[in-house]
Amino acid sequence: MLSAIENRASRRKFENEPITDWEKENIISIINHLNEVSGLAMEFMEDGSVAFGKLSKSYGLFTSVRSLVLMKGNKDDKDLDEKIGYYGEELVLHITNLGLGTCWVGGTFDKDVLTIDKSEKSPCVVVVGKVAALSLKEKMIHSVTHRxxxxxxxxxxxxxxxxxxxxxxxxxxxxxxxxxxxxxxxxxxxxxxxxxxxxxxxxxxxxxxxxxxxxxxxxxxxxxxxxxxxxxxxx
Missing domain, CATH: 3.40.109.30 (putative nitroreductase (tm1586), domain 2)
Incomplete structure (x- = not known):
């Protein structure tokens, strides 16, 4: 996992090519395992692009977002947000090892189009996809957000x-x-x-x-x- 920590970077520009069935199956398998040990209800969405369809909410200039993981769990869990960060980052590092790009996204997506159960809370998502070398736009964003x-x-x-x-x-x-x-x-x-x-x-x-x-x-x-x-x- 140390190599994944070193290789991980927040990515906002994705390739138009969807992830493969093999990659999807691996992600879902990891999510199922982490949900089982944590009590969370993280959910993979092969196409969650509708949540990033409004430019006004796309802080960081997200491009070609398709797949995402809906980070959620029982809203009565007092440690819910911390667990989402803890187990969600473990998921992110596993996804990094698959050679895919990710980015944690908080309030800058359209939550209203993502359906969750009334008993659940979903404070954020993790976008997932194929990435190429960092674009000039991504480098500029990175320099601003990581001054x-x-x-x-x-x-x-x-x-x-x-x-x-x-x-x-x-x-x-x-x-x-x-x-x-x-x-x-x-x-x-x-x-x-x-x-x-x-x-x-x-x-x-x-x-x-x-x-x-x-x-x-x-x-x-x-x-x-x-x-x-x-x-x-x-x-």
Whole structure:
């Protein structure tokens, strides 16, 4: 998964060619597994292009969006948004390993055209598709939205030198996507205990927290508790 973390990039321009049946079957298989272990209800849509049909809602200038994953689950699950980020990013990394492009999308698509059950909540989608080399437009967008990647020192508070496993986890965190590139999840290493929390004053914050936890786990090899301020346990 470390190679997928290094290779993943948010893509907004897709090829007109649809994904293959083999790719679709792999994605659905991964989704079914992650839904089973998480209690989520993520759903693959081979053609969800209607949600990106209105230019006014297509922040980031999305082009040729077709397939997507509807990120959803029971709205009564107190950890729903965090789980969507955590398990959704695992899905994204698996899709990256298939050679496909992805992008997390929050409020910049037409939610009204995507049907979900009344018992469910769907705060975002992940668009999926075949991609070519980064276009000039994508490079320009990337330069604007990623003007500054925060350093490790800006993302973690510590009362002692960071052991190698913490450094490994943080290196993976620095490559994690976040809404508007805010990189808000803050880690703390004190009394030999590692935890992470986020301000949670924006709709995508808990999703970003789940994504950051997943990246740290892959880099450091261990497991986080769910919840804002959750503690990490080494394997």
């Amino acid at each position: 500054k990647v925060k350093s490790m020192e800006e993302r973690i508070i510590s009362d002692s030198p960071l052991p190698q496993w913490v450094q490994n986890g943080m290196k993976a965190v620095l490559l994690a996507p976040s809404a508007k590139n805010t990189q808000k999840a803050m880690f703390k290493y004190e009394n030999n205990t590692l935890s992470v929390q986020i301000a949670n004053d924006y709709s995508m914050d808990m999703i970003d927290l789940g994504i950051a936890k997943k990246h740290f786990e892959i880099g450091a090899k261990g497991k986080f508790e769910f919840g804002n301020g959750g503690i990490f346990y080494l394997e």
